[in-house]
Amino acid sequence: MGATGPSADVPLVLKGSDGRRRVITAADDLAVHIGARVGMPVAQAESLFADLVIMDSDPAADALALEKLAIWALRHYSPMVAADPPAGIVLDILGAAHLYGGETGLVDDVVRRLSEMQITAYAALADTWGAAHALARFGGQAKRIVIPGGAGEALVHLPVDALRLPEDMLPDMRLLGLDTIGELAAKPRAPLARSFGQKLFRRVDQALGRLAEPIEPVQSPELISIQRIFAEPIGAPETIAKYTRRLVGQICDRLEEAGLGVRRLDLHFTRVDNRIETIFVATAKPVREPKRLTKLLCDKIETVDPGWGIDKMVMTAAFVEHLSMQQVIASYSEPARPDVEELWDALANRYGTDSLYRAVSVATDIPERAVKRMPPTSDDVGSTRNAAFRRPQRMIRPPESIMALAVLPDHPPRAFTWRGQRYAVARADGPERVRGEWWVSDNEKGKVRDYFVLEVENGERFWVFRGGDGQHEETGSLNWFMHGKFD
Amino acid sequence: MPAADAVISELKARIEVISGRTVRTRMVLPFGIPEIDRKLRKGGLAFGALHEIAGGANGAVDGAAAASFAAGIAARTGGNVLWCHCQPDLFAPALAQSGLTADKVVFFEAADETAILDAFEKALRHGGLTAVVGEVSGLPLVASQRLQMAAEKSGTMALAIRRWRRHVDARDFGNSTASFTRWRVTPVNSGALPVRGVGRSRWFMEQMRTRGGEDFECEVEACDGKGFIAVPSLLADGPAETEDGRYRAVG
Numbered sequence: 001m002g003a004t005g006p007s008a009d010v011p012l013v014l015k016g017s018d019g020r021r022r023v024i025t026a027a028d029d030l031a032v033h034i035g036a037r038v039g040m041p042v043a044q045a046e047s048l049f050a051d052l053v054i055m056d057s058d059p060a061a062d063a064l065a066l067e068k069l070a071i072w073a074l075r076h077y078s079p080m081v082a083a084d085p086p087a088g089i090v091l092d093i094l095g096a097a098h099l100y101g102g103e104t105g106l107v108d109d110v111v112r113r114l115s116e117m118q119i120t121a122y123a124a125l126a127d128t129w130g131a132a133h134a135l136a137r138f139g140g141q142a143k144r145i146v147i148p149g150g151a152g153e154a155l156v157h158l159p160v161d162a163l164r165l166p167e168d169m170l171p172d173m174r175l176l177g178l179d180t181i182g183e184l185a186a187k188p189r190a191p192l193a194r195s196f197g198q199k200l201f202r203r204v205d206q207a208l209g210r211l212a213e214p215i216e217p218v219q220s221p222e223l224i225s226i227q228r229i230f231a232e233p234i235g236a237p238e239t240i241a242k243y244t245r246r247l248v249g250q251i252c253d254r255l256e257e258a259g260l261g262v263r264r265l266d267l268h269f270t271r272v273d274n275r276i277e278t279i280f281v282a283t284a285k286p287v288r289e290p291k292r293l294t295k296l297l298c299d300k301i302e303t304v305d306p307g308w309g310i311d312k313m314v315m316t317a318a319f320v321e322h323l324s325m326q327q328v329i330a331s332y333s334e335p336a337r338p339d340v341e342e343l344w345d346a347l348a349n350r351y352g353t354d355s356l357y358r359a360v361s362v363a364t365d366i367p368e369r370a371v372k373r374m375p376p377t378s379d380d381v382g383s384t385r386n387a388a389f390r391r392p393q394r395m396i397r398p399p400e401s402i403m404a405l406a407v408l409p410d411h412p413p414r415a416f417t418w419r420g421q422r423y424a425v426a427r428a429d430g431p432e433r434v435r436g437e438w439w440v441s442d443n444e445k446g447k448v449r450d451y452f453v454l455e456v457e458n459g460e461r462f463w464v465f466r467g468g469d470g471q472h473e474e475t476g477s478l479n480w481f482m483h484g485k486f487d
Numbered sequence: 488m489p490a491a492d493a494v495i496s497e498l499k500a501r502i503e504v505i506s507g508r509t510v511r512t513r514m515v516l517p518f519g520i521p522e523i524d525r526k527l528r529k530g531g532l533a534f535g536a537l538h539e540i541a542g543g544a545n546g547a548v549d550g551a552a553a554a555s556f557a558a559g560i561a562a563r564t565g566g567n568v569l570w571c572h573c574q575p576d577l578f579a580p581a582l583a584q585s586g587l588t589a590d591k592v593v594f595f596e597a598a599d600e601t602a603i604l605d606a607f608e609k610a611l612r613h614g615g616l617t618a619v620v621g622e623v624s625g626l627p628l629v630a631s632q633r634l635q636m637a638a639e640k641s642g643t644m645a646l647a648i649r650r651w652r653r654h655v656d657a658r659d660f661g662n663s664t665a666s667f668t669r670w671r672v673t674p675v676n677s678g679a680l681p682v683r684g685v686g687r688s689r690w691f692m693e694q695m696r697t698r699g700g701e702d703f704e705c706e707v708e709a710c711d712g713k714g715f716i717a718v719p720s721l722l723a724d725g726p727a728e729t730e731d732g733r734y735r736a737v738g
Contacts, residue, residue: 338613338614338615339615340567340613340615340616342613342615343569343609343610343613343615343616344593346609346613347595347606347609347610350605350606351595351597351598351602351606354596355595355596355597356593356594356595357593357594357596358589358590358592358593358594359579359580359589359592359594360589361579361580361583361589367578370578370580371578371579371580376593379590380589381588381589381590382589386580387580387583387584390584391578391580391581391584392551392578392581393550393551393552393554393555393558393577393578393581393582394549394550394551394554394576394577394578395576395577395578396576397575397576426676427676427677427683427684427685427686428683428684428685429683429684429685453685454685455676455677455685457676458544458675458676459673459674459675459676459677459689460544460545460546460674461674461677461685461688484578485549485551486551486581486674486688487551487552487554487555487556487581487585487672487674487688487690487709487710
């Protein structure tokens with residue numbers, strides 16, 4: 001409610017009408033704690049709880065806000081997002097999770113961003129809309145990810161309320177002793193279907209993935225969107241590519257009028273059997289070149305299953321940013337090279353943004369932490385703290401224990417055994433002392449590693465270290481480790 | 488300074504670009520060592536071609552020297568470089584010491600070799616890069632032909648680092664591919680220093696096959712900070728170098 005709402009430390013409920021009388025339609029944590037609950041008549045609540053703040057509910061504004069939230073999710077996460085009233089949104093994250101480092105990363109990101117907007121969110125990820133809906137509301141966990149095929153097991157102990165059934169059906173089910181989804185699913189279907197109708201088992205089947213349930217993505221007038229309906233369904237990849245090219249051309253014209261460039265472009269294909277197939281491409285910087293966007297989209301057409309044919313294509317610029325006109329530099333001296341960002345986008349869309357990185361040096365002495373991964377468009381040049389020290393081309397992670405003979409405290413080994421092979425050391429450099437970073441981890445406090453560059457008799461060069469300074473036991477174990485291989 | 492000629496030719500090229508007099512597309516990348524460049528077709532490593540690099544002895548498995556050699560070449564091509572790998576043991580700060588600094592190279596970590604070959608080819612075809620490096624163990628003839636054609640079309644240099652999980656698999660390096668040149672670098676003992684310590688790395692470098700050139704082998708010093716390899720001084724105990732006191736100061 002923002003600044004106009006009552007303060008957070010008083011119990012708050014919203015009132016509305018259920019047709020006959022005025023009842024509570026929503027209650028906050030504090031109000032639930034003192035005993036108010038949804039469905040309680042307002043008169044009763046007023047008499048029971050003296051300091052209860054009661055405000056009018058506004059279902060129309062709630063629905064509008066939910067729609068807005070769905071569009072926010074559409075822009076950020078996935079092309080297939082719909083509002084799931086009264087208080088939820090549903091996302092189809094097929095092909096979208098890898099952009100956030102996998103499913104866990106995506107769920108964490110959703111919950112974190114919503115909490116930054118002061119929204120307490122429960123998230124669940126499952127095979128079906130029904131299962132995710134049930135687990136988010138009745139699972140009792142803030143974040144829940146169900147492994148593929150595990151929906152049935154996860155739902156067994158949840159109450160039947162979780163199945164999105166009509167309100168009036170629930171008391172009757174209780175009366176029959178059907179409390180959990182597991183009990184319901186185990187019952188013979190025919191008698192129950194006769195008294196409750198087909199809807200009951202349709203919901204069960206949808207939750208368990210036996211029946212498909214398409215998500216109709218949210219539409220918004222503020223999103224630039226172009227659609228094309230085909231009189232005769234299309235299906236051949238070349239035909240899809242042709243119309244993709246035309247739609248991209250049209251959408252780029254619209255973007256140019258608005259002075260925008262696209263960061264994510266979605267393309268929905270509505271099949272004749274009413275299923276929606278979706279592909280999308282994301283770019284690191286706003287783009288408005290038809291050729292480049294067409295190429296990115298056409299790379300993904302092979303993942304679209306046209307089924308019996310596609311009768312509608314909708315292209316939406318889901319996430320746009322300001323992009324002004326650019327002067328193309330004309331040079332006579334050297335032919336222009338194509339823009340590499342185009343290549344980064346193509347690879348990131350195919351293999352995930354995580355797979356492409358710049359390796360930037362970090363100002364630390366601990367070799368395991370010496371490199372951080374930055375996106376390819378980053379111009380961070382990193383630290384030059386250890387640039388002058390010799391570093392191995394291949395690092396062995398984690399370091400492998402070796403048997404070594406050396407004179408304490410600071411002589412390099414004379415010989416060592418690694419992976420069952422014995423090496424006699426011909427030349428050595430070191431020690432290079434590295435101290436543990438106590439501000440990163442308590443375990444590293446006071447710890448020391450002494451690194452040596454060793455050249456063995458056949459010419460191979462290794463990077464080894466000894467834990468501890470060789471004099472004080474508390475600085476390390478005095479064991480030797482192999483940590484890298486030089487050129 | 489053995490690399491002096493190459494430095495001078497590079498400076499000349501830069502002057503030409505600044506003055507805008509010539510439109511020149513470079514066809515080859517010289518090593519700056521006449522003994523080696525003479526034996527390569529047109530006096531250098533061809534742009535727009537596939538070159539294979541493998542390590543010898545244990546280097547066939549760890550690929551450390553091969554990575555360093557490839558990094559030096561890629562750094563000297565002067566533009567953006569893509570480095571595709573699937574084993575996680577690459578240590579980027581060491582590549583920077585061969586001249587391939589963080590601002591020049593983008594890494595692509597693939598799940599498997601199929602993805603590497605696909606990205607390798609896409610990157611070559613794109614043409615915005617000057618070199619693409621791919622670490623692969625198997626390189627079938629057809630895959631190498633595709634890479635070679637993609638490189639030819641865009642003029643981007645393709646460097647395939649061959650590295651295998653086991654020594655026996657390294658025999659694969661004898662099978663024919665469409666590559667222009669095929670190199671094997673094996674680490675050997677570094678030259679003696681007047682003080683204790685390990686000197687600049689040295690390799691026994693074999694040119695095992697080249698189109699339109701002759702095979703040869705020689706001993707070289709590993710890449711310096713700009714990516715140039717060098718021919719070690721014949722005077723192994725190094726009086727020629729120590730006279731100016733450089734090594735004494737460093738050691």
